Amino acid sequence: MTALRNRLQQWFAAASRKQKIQAVLLLVGVLASFGLVISGGAAPQQPADEPSTLYFAGVVVKLIGVLLLIVGCGVIVMRWARNPRRLSRGGQMMVVETIRLSPKQALHLVRVGGQQFLVGATDQNISLISQVELADPADDEQPIPIGQDFNRLLQGFLQVRSSGKE
Template sequence: MLRRIVLSFGLLLGLGLGAQGTDRPAPPPTPAEKELQAPLTLEDGKPTPGQAPESAPSGLRAFGSLVLVLGLAGGSLWALRKYGRGRLPGGGGGKLRVEETLALGDRRFVSILEAEGERFLIGLTPQGISLISRLDPGDRGEPDSFDEALSRQVDLGRPVPVKEMEALLKQGGGGQ
């Protein structure tokens, strides 16, 4: 492992020094290049600001940037392994899980939520969250269990107006 790291470091160092090039003086500019580098005077009579001479790319600077980026990537990977996905913000915990969600339209949803071994059918609207029903622990079934649980609570054979669905969700018991 140490041999691989030393070999990689040597290869990167060699590439960085090779990219630096030689320190030969630049050839004198041609008359056309001199004309292009001269400040341009526009119709308003104000000269354009002169351009600062650009420095040659440095191999040492490129190598330093590479080491910095690789260090940041390695540090991020280390933090992810040490603290795990569950402890990072937005990673979620292990006690609360959304099993399935069904969109009803107009930013309204029905979801099965599992919390510490118990399952709940909840309704989500822009105004709030309502408990529709507590599901039996043995009612896991096939993937159709969400559809079955929903059909027990809401008659899907007929269209439900938005006001009526809101009333069902506000009741908290889903009409039980």
């Protein structure tokens, strides 16, 4: 029992915030499901000494429904928590797009006022790569489609940098 408690403490110390939230949601879901099974759910329509197979099938269907509801709520909460655009309503600063290069490295296209910047981020460092000028001002009002315009923008940036070194 002590070994299990020590392993849980080590995991908790090393786990990320997202992993801790997911573990708590899973624990709440399992405890709620266990509570439903223990309590017997709704009262059966038949006398207690003659439970039918339809009654048990109904309990299983309700249990699956509750589990799906818990998982669905967890997914919605996790998506809401990681959406950077929900934090920038009415503000001057917004992350337009993020592309992950590895689990610990990312490129962010950040809009501050009317300007846009390409920022590189790792666990240890955040650095400004370049100010980005979009060719069409209408692009500022529309989100950049993932995998299309940002890749073209990055290729153009790399070509400009390589032509400047020659």
